[in-house]
Amino acid sequence: MQTLDGTDLRLLLELAKDPRRTVVALAQKLGLSRNTVQARMSALESRNVFLSFERRINPVSLGYPLLAFISIHVQQHKLGALTDSLAQIPEVVEAFGLTGAADLLVRVVCTDAEDLFRINGKIQACDGVERTDTSLAMGELIPFRLNPLLQRGPRHTG
Amino acid sequence: MQTLDGTDLRLLLELAKDPRRTVVALAQKLGLSRNTVQARMSALESRNVFLSFERRINPVSLGYPLLAFISIHVQQHKLGALTDSLAQIPEVVEAFGLTGAADLLVRVVCTDAEDLFRINGKIQACDGVERTDTSLAMGELIPFRLNPLLQRGPRHTG
DNA sequence: GCAAAATAGTGCATTTTGCTCAATTTCGCG
DNA sequence: CGCGAAATTGAGCAAAATGCACTATTTTGC
Numbered sequence: 001m002q003t004l005d006g007t008d009l010r011l012l013l014e015l016a017k018d019p020r021r022t023v024v025a026l027a028q029k030l031g032l033s034r035n036t037v038q039a040r041m042s043a044l045e046s047r048n049v050f051l052s053f054e055r056r057i058n059p060v061s062l063g064y065p066l067l068a069f070i071s072i073h074v075q076q077h078k079l080g081a082l083t084d085s086l087a088q089i090p091e092v093v094e095a096f097g098l099t100g101a102a103d104l105l106v107r108v109v110c111t112d113a114e115d116l117f118r119i120n121g122k123i124q125a126c127d128g129v130e131r132t133d134t135s136l137a138m139g140e141l142i143p144f145r146l147n148p149l150l151q152r153g154p155r156h157t158g
Numbered sequence: 159m160q161t162l163d164g165t166d167l168r169l170l171l172e173l174a175k176d177p178r179r180t181v182v183a184l185a186q187k188l189g190l191s192r193n194t195v196q197a198r199m200s201a202l203e204s205r206n207v208f209l210s211f212e213r214r215i216n217p218v219s220l221g222y223p224l225l226a227f228i229s230i231h232v233q234q235h236k237l238g239a240l241t242d243s244l245a246q247i248p249e250v251v252e253a254f255g256l257t258g259a260a261d262l263l264v265r266v267v268c269t270d271a272e273d274l275f276r277i278n279g280k281i282q283a284c285d286g287v288e289r290t291d292t293s294l295a296m297g298e299l300i301p302f303r304l305n306p307l308l309q310r311g312p313r314h315t316g
Numbered sequence: 317g318c319a320a321a322a323t324a325g326t327g328c329a330t331t332t333t334g335c336t337c338a339a340t341t342t343c344g345c346g
Numbered sequence: 347c348g349c350g351a352a353a354t355t356g357a358g359c360a361a362a363a364t365g366c367a368c369t370a371t372t373t374t375g376c
Binding site for chain 1: 173177212221225251252259262263267269297299301308310313
Binding site for chain 3: 193
């Protein structure tokens with residue numbers, strides 16, 4: 001997966017400003033022809049530059065105002081099965097395998113403290129889980145952003 | 159911010175399947191009139207159900223294949239200033255204030271291990287930082303998803 | 317059961333899309 | 347420097363989608 005060039009980045013920046021911009025409007029804004037923009041967009045699509053739309057949905061709107069991160073210590077050989085178990089819990093919205101102190105970091109959304117308690121129990125009940133450490137997110141200090149990296153320009157093209 | 163009803167959820171589900179679906183196609187798919195879908199979409203927009211488009215951009219495509227989570231212990235009263243400092247580091251893509259062991263959880267993308275080392279140093283150099291714990295994400299076991307929660311339906315309407 | 321809100325249906329001008337084709341420019345590389 | 351491939355441009359055109367408005371009809375909350 002090769003890196004993107006400056007034009008791609010400018011496209012992405014404009015999209016970040018307004019995701020509903022039309023191809024025509026983008027072409028005009030960037031001083032490119034419509035064909036070029038359309039080709040670029042298709043290329044971005046097929047290169048999997050765009051992640052799932054679900055990422056743009058606000059969990060708060062869905063009725064899950066609470067966010068928590070749960071670190072999990074796992075019995076190593078059971079990691080595969082555990083991933084499947086975690087995938088069965090709807091409130092688990094994201095999970096990573098980690099180096100360092102903990103083995104797994106799980107992102108969880110929930111309706112309230114009681115709900116979090118319940119979900120945490122569910123996780124602890126999964127086969128392979130040795131210990132969990134739950135941290136409630138008190139504030140979104142820096143909401144997800146890629147803008148600074150987009151503006152910095154392409155990384156050493158090649 | 160009131161919760162969404164079943165129709166909104168079905169809309170979001172369809173959008174998750176294919177974000178580029180037109181209003182017309184959505185209306186047809188859901189058995190609604192175009193007017194209704196258009197009104198719903200506007201309502202979702204103005205209710206801030208949609209988060210920034212940046213969330214859909216793949217950092218790997220941008221040339222940042224590595225992802226890390228850094229826990230930070232902070233001198234409490236310096237949290238505000240620290241947030242500003244962290245915001246100045248482009249590779250910091252997300253940050254949360256936490257309860258529990260650590261005070262801050264920071265999500266960082268980088269080009270390679272050396273890059274991560276450099277960024278970690280930058281964070282440690284910030285005023286207010288007492289200690290950091292870095293974990294490299296070895297695998298995206300469960301990529302971000304909201305689908306299970308969407309399919310579950312609306313949370314106790316009211 | 318009433319009033320307000322949501323939905324459906326219709327219409328129309330304008331814009332956007334998807335597609336193709338040929339000419340031109342830019343770029344990689346020997 | 348110069349060749350050939352790739353990218354970009356401009357044009358055209360039919361089909362589709364959008365934005366807007368207006369009026370019934372249905373659904374909903376109280």
